[in-house]
Amino acid sequence: MTRPVYPWQAALWQTLAGRTQYAHAYLLHGPLGIGKRALAERLMARLLCRSPVGLDACGQCKACLLLAAGTHPDNFILEPEEADKAIKVDQVRELVSFVVQTAQLGGRKVVLVEPAEAMNLNAANALLKSLEEPSGDTVLLLVSHQPSRLLPTVKSRCVQQACPLPxxxxxxxxxxxxxxxxxxxxxxxxxxxxxxxxxxxxxxxxQGVREQRAQVVEGVKKLLKQQQAPSQLAEGWNSVPLLLLFDWFCDWSQLILRYQLTKDEEGLGLGDMRKVVQYLADKSAQAKVLAVQDWLLAQRQKVLGKANLNRVLLLEALLVQWASLPGQG
Ligand SMILES: [Zn+2]
Missing domain, CATH: 1.10.8 (Helicase, Ruva Protein; domain 3)
Known part of the structure; x- marks a missing residue:
């Protein structure tokens, strides 16, 4: 039941699994999409196994079998009940009472918290209790894509382990x-x-992102040639995730500003938008691009915060500003 280690985690795995002693809590942090959760689960299995083989769990002892069946009594996974939702304070309270219990199999207890930033302030404060008063042989593994959103008091009680992009x-x-x-x-x-x-x-x-990107790039070109109106485009992009759209437009505004400053053709981004970025950089006043970028970043925060937004109106507002970039005034 060895979990796949991604090749770029090999050195990290040696560091984490090669210890003879473990701290009470670790914070594995790094960008989304590089396999931190898989790494933490593998470490959890390693820490619970009664007869590890080399650096890995054996996959055959009682502890390994119980873990694989999802019924290991000394293992606790704290994660949002629904994807993208917060970890509730009640869930953390359950964890706190788990931590003070004696291990039922007589070995370690291991807790996995992912993503740690899904704890709101109350939940994080409740967790602090477990971090401050270690009981028995318990190891907490916190996984975070956005460690800047964690309470400093939570972070400072963990051994921090950066998981870099490959x-x-x-x-x-x-x-x-x-x-x-x-x-x-x-x-x-x-x-x-x-x-x-x-x-x-x-x-x-x-998710078909390349097709979506092609559709959006095509739309932006038509917008700038005044072949399509903002409202039409905004409705046509229904299937493209809003955050992705804001990521792209933020990215493009950044590339425009960079090109205005450097005139470096190497820095124009992906091929599909290079000409458009260059055109907009040549034709637009820097102050205008900066203003649009400020607006984009502020709206992106709202999208990230899952504010209740009118998608079509928001996109239309974006496209109206984008269309007015080139030219005077
Ligand atoms: Zn085992």
Whole structure:
């Protein structure tokens, strides 16, 4: 039942699993989509196993079998009950009473919290109690994609372990196996759209992100040629995730500003928008681009915060501003 280690985690795995002694709590942090959860689960199995083989869980002892069946009594996974929702304070209270119990199998107890930033303030404060008063041989593994959102008092009680993005070359080698049907160029594009996270690249591929991107780029070009109105486009992009749209437009505004400053043609981003970015950089006043970028970043925060937004109106507002970038005034 050895879990897949991603090749880029090999050194990290040696560091984590090669210890003879464990601290009370670890914070595994790094970008989304690089396999931190898989790493934490593998470490959890290793810590619970009664007769590890090398650095790995044996997969055969009682502890391993119970863990595989999801019935290990000394293992606790704290995660949102629904994806993208908060971890509730009641869930943390359950965890706190788990931590003070004696281990039923007589070995360690291991807790996995993921994503740790899903704890709101009350939940995080409740967890602090368990971090402050370690009981018995309990190891807490916190996993976070956004460690800046964690309480400083929570972070300071954990041994922090950064999980870096794999290099582009390593990611591309792995993606060639994960997406054998795609071309090398497509894989490079996906990885770039996923901000360098190989697992995120695979899931973007599954969501049809390249087709969505092509649709949006096509739309932006028509918008600038005044062949299509903002309202039409806004409705036509129904199937494209709002956050993705804001990521792209934030990215493009950044590329426009960079090109205005540097005139560096290497820094124009992905091929599909290079000409448009260059055109907008040449034709638009910098102050206007900055204003649009400020607006985009502020709206992106609202999208991230899952504010109740009128999608079509928001996109229309975005496109009206985008269309007015080139030209005077
Ligand atoms: Zn075992």
């Amino acid at each position: 290099s582009e070359a390593d990611s591309l080698v792995w993606l060639a196996q994960a997406l054998p049907e795609s071309s090398a160029e497509e894989r490079r594009e996906l990885l770039s759209l996923a901000a360098g996270s190989p697992l995120a690249a695979v899931s973007l591929q599954g």
